[in-house]
Amino acid sequence: MNTPQGLKYASTDEWLKVEGNIATLGVTDYAQDQLSDIVFFEVTVEVGDEIKKGTIVATIESVKAAADVALPASGKVIEVNEALANSPELINSDPFGGAWMLKVELTDPSEVESLMDAAAYASYCETRGH
Amino acid sequence: MTEPTIYELSSPGRVGVRFPESDVPRYDPPADLLRSDLPFPELAEIDVIRHFTHLSAKNYSIDKGFYPLGSCTMKYNPKINEVTAGLPGFAFSHPLQPVETVQGNLYLMYQLQEFLKEISGFDAVSLQPAAGAQGEFTGVKIINAYHKSRGDEKRTRVIIPDSAHGTNPATTSMIGLEVVHLPSDKRGNVDLAALKEICDDTIAGLMLTNPNTLGLFDENVCEVIEIVHAAGGLVYGDGANLNALLGITRPGDLGFDVMHFNLHKTFSTPHGGGGPGSGPVAVTAALADFLPAPIVGIVEEASDDVPPLYGFLDPPQSIGRVKTFFGQFGMLVRAYTYIRMHGPDGLRKVSEYAVLNANYLLSKVKGKYTLPYDRICMHEFVVEGVWPDLPDVHALDIAKRLMDYDFHPPTNYFPLIVHEALMIEPTETENKQTLDAFADALLKIADEARNEPELLKNAPHNTPVSRLDEVKAAKELVLCCWLPEKE
Numbered sequence: 309m310n311t312p313q314g315l316k317y318a319s320t321d322e323w324l325k326v327e328g329n330i331a332t333l334g335v336t337d338y339a340q341d342q343l344s345d346i347v348f349f350e351v352t353v354e355v356g357d358e359i360k361k362g363t364i365v366a367t368i369e370s371v372k373a374a375a376d377v378a379l380p381a382s383g384k385v386i387e388v389n390e391a392l393a394n395s396p397e398l399i400n401s402d403p404f405g406g407a408w409m410l411k412v413e414l415t416d417p418s419e420v421e422s423l424m425d426a427a428a429y430a431s432y433c434e435t436r437g438h
Numbered sequence: 439m440t441e442p443t444i445y446e447l448s449s450p451g452r453v454g455v456r457f458p459e460s461d462v463p464r465y466d467p468p469a470d471l472l473r474s475d476l477p478f479p480e481l482a483e484i485d486v487i488r489h490f491t492h493l494s495a496k497n498y499s500i501d502k503g504f505y506p507l508g509s510c511t512m513k514y515n516p517k518i519n520e521v522t523a524g525l526p527g528f529a530f531s532h533p534l535q536p537v538e539t540v541q542g543n544l545y546l547m548y549q550l551q552e553f554l555k556e557i558s559g560f561d562a563v564s565l566q567p568a569a570g571a572q573g574e575f576t577g578v579k580i581i582n583a584y585h586k587s588r589g590d591e592k593r594t595r596v597i598i599p600d601s602a603h604g605t606n607p608a609t610t611s612m613i614g615l616e617v618v619h620l621p622s623d624k625r626g627n628v629d630l631a632a633l634k635e636i637c638d639d640t641i642a643g644l645m646l647t648n649p650n651t652l653g654l655f656d657e658n659v660c661e662v663i664e665i666v667h668a669a670g671g672l673v674y675g676d677g678a679n680l681n682a683l684l685g686i687t688r689p690g691d692l693g694f695d696v697m698h699f700n701l702h703k704t705f706s707t708p709h710g711g712g713g714p715g716s717g718p719v720a721v722t723a724a725l726a727d728f729l730p731a732p733i734v735g736i737v738e739e740a741s742d743d744v745p746p747l748y749g750f751l752d753p754p755q756s757i758g759r760v761k762t763f764f765g766q767f768g769m770l771v772r773a774y775t776y777i778r779m780h781g782p783d784g785l786r787k788v789s790e791y792a793v794l795n796a797n798y799l800l801s802k803v804k805g806k807y808t809l810p811y812d813r814i815c816m817h818e819f820v821v822e823g824v825w826p827d828l829p830d831v832h833a834l835d836i837a838k839r840l841m842d843y844d845f846h847p848p849t850n851y852f853p854l855i856v857h858e859a860l861m862i863e864p865t866e867t868e869n870k871q872t873l874d875a876f877a878d879a880l881l882k883i884a885d886e887a888r889n890e891p892e893l894l895k896n897a898p899h900n901t902p903v904s905r906l907d908e909v910k911a912a913k914e915l916v917l918c919c920w921l922p923e924k925e
Contacts, residue, residue, distance in 0.1 A: 344832075347912035371908040372834075372851040397909075 309433065310337040312404050316420050317429035318380035323404065324423065329414045330386070335368070335377055338433045340403045343370035349396035351410060357385045359412065361419055366409050368399065381419040383412030440902060441492045448479035454486060496902045498846055504872050506799075508818045508849035508861025509603065509651060510710075511681045511703035518779065519706060519772035528771050533763035537737075537749045544748035547734040547764065550774045551718075554699060557777075557785070558677070559690025560720035562753075564729040566765040570678055573698025573717025574609040574645070579757045580696055580721060580728040581643045581672045582613055587728075587755060593642040593671070599628050600855050601650035603676050615642055622855060626654040626811040628662045637669035646694070647676040649816035651853040651861070653796065655682070663693035672696065672725075680704045681865070682793055682817035685786025696721045701766075705773035716769035731756040732764070791866035792817040795873060799864055802877035806884040810856050818863035820856050831887045833858040835894035839886065842900045843879040 311317075316324040321339035325332040340346065348369035353359060359379050366377035388410045392398060399407040414420065424432060481489075499505075505512035523529065531540050551563040567573040578596065585593040596610040599620045607617045618636055623629045628646070644666045649655045656662060663673045675689040675697030681704045683689075689697050701716040702709040709715070721729060732750035740746040750764075780788060793816055800809070800819045807821035823833025837847035837860065849861040864873055886893045898904060 345909045347909055369912075371912055373854055 309341065309430070310404070311426045311430045311433075313426045315404070315426065316380075316423035317426070317432075318378070318423055319432065320378055320380070322377060322380050324380060324420060325408075326414070326417070326420050329417050330411055331381060331383060331414050331420065332408050332411050333365070333377070333379060334403060334408045335399065336429070337403050339375070340400050340407075343368060343375060343399075344372050346370045346396045346399045349392050349399060349409075351388050351393070353385050353388075353410070355385050355388055358415075359383055359385060368396070377409060379412065380423055381412075381417075382415040384415070385410055386413050387411040441489065441496070444479045444481065444486070444489055445477065447481055447485055447489060448477075450480055452480045452482055452485075454481060454483040503844055503846065504864075504868060504876055505846040506848045506862045506864050506876065507846060508653075508820070508863040509678065509852070510849065511678075511700070511817070511863060511865055512709060512846075513681070513703075513706055513865040514867040515706050515708050515772075516776065516779065519775050522775040523768045523771045525771075528768070533767070538747070541745075541748055543767065544734050546774050547767075547770055548736070548748055550770055550777070551734060553774070553777050554718055554720055557684060557688070558680075558697060558699070558720045559688030559692075560694075560697070561690075561723040562726035562729060562733070563718055563720045564733050565716075565718045565770055566730045566733075566759070566761045567698065567717040567719055568761045568766055569713075569715030570676075570698060570700045570703075570717045571605045571609065572760055573700075573719050574605055574674070574676065575612055576717075576719045576730055576757070576760050577674050577696040577698055577721075578609050578613050578615070578643070578645070580719070580725050581674060582615065583728045583755065583757050584672065584725055585642055590670070592640050595640050596642050597633070597636055597644040597666070597671075599644075599646065599650065601626065601628075601652050601654075601853055602645055602647045603651060603678055604852065606645040606647070606676060610645070620644075622650075622652075625657065625813065626650065626652045627656045627658050630658055630661060630665070633662060633665050637665055637671065639670055641666065641669050641671040643672040643674055643695070645674040645676060647679060648689075648692075649679045649682050649818075652811055652820050652856070653679075653815040653818035653861075653863075654811060654813055655816050659692055667693070678703060679817065682789055684789040685782060686789055690720070690722065696725055701769050701773040706776045707769040707772040714766050714769065716766040716773070718765070727753045727755040728757055729753045730758065730760045734764070788866050789817070792864075795864040795866060795868055796862070798870075799862060799873055799877055802874075803880050806881055807860070817865070818861060820853065820859050820861045822856060822858050823850065823860040824858035825884075825887065828887055828891065831891055831894055833860050835891075835897060836860060836880075836883055836887070838905060839883050839894045839897035840879060841898040843882075844900075845876055845879060 316326060321336045323334050323336050346368055351366045353365045359365060361382040362378055364376040365379045368375045389408050392407060500512050500514055527542055531543055547565055554563045567576045595616045595618050597618045597620050598606045599622060601622050610617045621629045621632055648659055666673050672695040675694040677697045677699045698717045698719045701707045702713060707716060731752040734748060735751040736746040737749035738747035796815050796817050796819055800815055809821055823836045833850045837850045840847045851859055852861060853859055
């Protein structure tokens with residue numbers, strides 16, 4: 309399982325890449341592996357929306373299950389990866405790259421500090437087994 | 439061998455029926471209403487009969503084999519249900535007939551309402567909802583209407599444990615309320631500490647599936663209900679798992695405020711594509727005024743030599759209709775028949791055997807399959823369809839391989855809180871030989887996973903079609919074999 313350094317991880321399996329006060333959101337390799345083949349992806353917010361921490365911002369459907377994607381830190385949506393809806397399989401093949409979902413301008417960058425780093429997230433996944 | 443589609447069997451000019459010469463003047467419809475691009479298949483009667491007979495022979499049903507689809511209660515549907523539902527007085531009555539001419543039908547509905555009240559421990563029942571999910575919708579709408587009727591407008595959130603049925607969050611969203619997720623504890627019960635933290639005056643209620651989707655009876659169910667009630671919320675009981683409780687405990691007595699029944703699960707009416715479903719709703723006296731209208735009641739009391747007159751009553755604060763007419767009447771006849779055929783003691787036996795069968799199967803397979811919550815189960819149980827040292831074998835492979843042994847696969851990948859879940863519900867209608875054969879197949883598959891994993895990865899092998907491409911099926915939504923040409 310791939311858990312890149314330098315990203316912040318939520319217990320609900322999202323990652324945030326923080327550059328200054330801009331954060332990019334996606335879901336982890338662990339999440340895509342659990343979901344198996346992803347067949348549908350939809351962002352449920354729009355550019356300009358002010359999003360509170362923990363709000364559902366996207367939906368993923370695999371052949372097994374549907375899952376929500378939450379934004380683990382509050383912010384204003386500044387960009388949405390429109391292409392991902394047409395090729396949701398990217399979430400399986402490139403969860404940390406091409407499958408970025410949206411970018412937000414963080415309201416309070418300190419919120420990110422409570423998220424896990426790569427090592428903490430990797431051991432968190434271990435505790436969940438398999 | 440795959441059966442060709444009916445279009446592939448078609449041959450130009452072939453016909454099944456020859457019409458006589460018309461004895462009325464011919465009328466040609468306006469040309470702009472005609473279209474020439476509909477490719478009706480052209481076949482003789484015998485070709486059509488054989489085609490659909492071939493297809494029906496490939497179908498898998500409860501009449502053909504074991505169907506342990508967890509959460510769905512795929513019990514045998516006794517054929518006497520079809521006899522009673524086919525009686526002309528039931529089958530040929532019309533919902534708009536004057537009530538005086540259908541007193542037998544109304545008596546049956548009234549009695550079924552009474553039976554369901556007795557079985558569930560509630561005070562009032564509506565038979566109208568057309569299926570379980572609509573029963574849920576009705577129940578939560580009643581909860582919402584109750585709070586609004588008291589001017590309590592701020593209750594907009596519904597708590598749903600992660601062991602609930604998947605339809606519960608959908609129901610809540612459909613009504614415009616907000617879903618609050620609640621985790622389970624290590625024994626598979628509702629996490630009481632988390633529940634206490636969530637409960638406040640914005641909670642409309644909690645939707646509890648009990649036994650839950652792990653097949654476990656919540657050991658703290660009364661406390662769960664008390665906590666929600668103390669916060670001013672109401673508790674909805676998802677009755678989909680009632681098959682474990684008949685004659686043993688009653689949701690109304692436990693403190694639930696509203697629940698639905700799945701007649702197509704617990705009460706042996708057809709389930710699945712054949713359906714239709716039927717999802718009556720029961721409520722406490724405090725909620726009776728909100729039930730969907732109309733419900734069946736006595737409109738003129740009996741006198742010495744005259745029976746009562748049954749008719750329809752509109753609850754004063756009804757949430758309105760949720761279905762045309764009076765629900766799935768044919769299913770009500772079947773459920774009534776089932777209840778009468780068993781009687782109170784027989785219904786209790788139904789649940790006792792459903793629980794016994796599930797525990798028997800569980801005890802046979804638990805050495806080879808991981809049991810995430812190691813407790814005595816109710817009418818169903820969940821195992822992990824994966825082994826730590828065999829990361830390439832998945833629950834789906836086990837499910838597909840079971841088809842090679844002539845069994846319908848169990849529910850898989852649900853509930854979501856169990857990794858690679860296989861959810862197994864044998865029901866009370868299976869005998870020991872069938873349960874043994876199914877357990878043997880599961881044990882054999884566990885060995886195959888270790889010794890010949892390709893048997894699982896490529897399964898099924900003995901079915902009309904092999905492993906289907908689920909990704910393609912989900913992404914390319916072409917449901918018919920023919921598409922009109924784009925202009």
